Structures are given as C-alpha cells and as structure tokens.
Amino acid sequence: MAWHAVAKAEDVAEGTVRAASAAGIMLALYRIDGAFYATSDVCTHAFALLSDGYLDGDCIECPIHQALFHVPTGEVRSEPASVPLKTYPIRLEGDTLMVEIAED
Template identity: 75%
Template sequence: MAWHVVAKAEEVGEGQVRAASAAQTMLALYKIDGTYYATSNICTHAVALLSDGYLDGDCIECPVHAALFHVPTGEARSEPATEPLQTFPVKVEGEMLMVEIAE
C-alpha cells in the first residue's frame, strides 16, 4: 500500500464529486459534511464514470442506470447495481489530498 497525491483539497468542494487517478486506478473524490472520501470511479454495474453522476447526500448515483452507492462504505444501495464500490483511505497533508492504493 502506498499513499498518492491525487488533488489539492480546495479542488473538491463540499457536496461535489471530482475525477482523479493514481497508480493506474480511476478514482472519484468526494467531500461530504467536511470529510473527504475516495471510491473507484467506475460503476460496478456498467462502465460509467461516477464522477459524471449525481451526489445526493452521502450517496452517488450512476449517470447511466441510476444505481445508487453509499460513498463512505461503497455499499450498493439500489439496483441494477449489486456489487459494492471499492473505497480507499483518504488523508489531507497540507493542501493535498492523498489516497492509499495497493501497488
């Protein structure tokens, strides 16, 4: 496991989702109630970028088939998705967001 700089913290606003990548992993970054999160950016149901989806509270809705995922846990909350999203630990160092990814 290694920590990777993925964005400046200020680039992910409250209630927003932003695409990023590190270590050949496509990520979606979120800021919800002041806490940063990172998940895989690819829906587990169909190939779609969750960063193009709609963030509703602490859930992200896939832009293709409206599958809903709980951002903090990755849990699939509605069909057609049944598989959870991969989640990644996030920390802030200075101004930078860092995500821990297996290498």
C-alpha cells in the same frame, strides 16, 4: 500500500464529486459534510464514470442506470448494481489529498 497525491483540498468543493487517478486507477473524490472520500470512479454495474453522476447527500448515483452507492462504505443502495463500490483510504496532508493504493 502506498500513498499518492491526487488533488488539492480546494479542488474538491463541499457536496461535489471530482475525477482523479493514481497508480493507473480511476478514482472519484468526494467532499461530504467536510470529510473527504475516495472510491473507484467506475460503476460496478456497467462502465460509467461516477464522477459524472449525481451526489445526493452521502450517496452517488450512476449517470447511466441510476445505481446508487453509499460513498463512505461503497455499499449498494439501489439496483441495478449488486457489487459494492471499491473505497480507498484518503487523508489530508497540508492542503494535498492523499489516497492509499495497494501496490502490485
């Protein structure tokens, strides 16, 4: 496992989602109630970028087919998705967001 710098904390405003990448993985970064989260940026139902989706509280809605995922856990909350979203550990070092990604 390795930690990767993905953004500055100020780049992820409260109540928003933002695209990022690290180690070849497309990520979505979120700031919800002051906490930061990182998930895969790709919907598990069909290729769509969740960073283009709608953040409603602690859930992200896919912009294409409206699948709904719980951001902190990746759990599916609404079809048509049936596979949970991959989540990644995230931490703040100074003003830099760091995401942990398994090395191959």
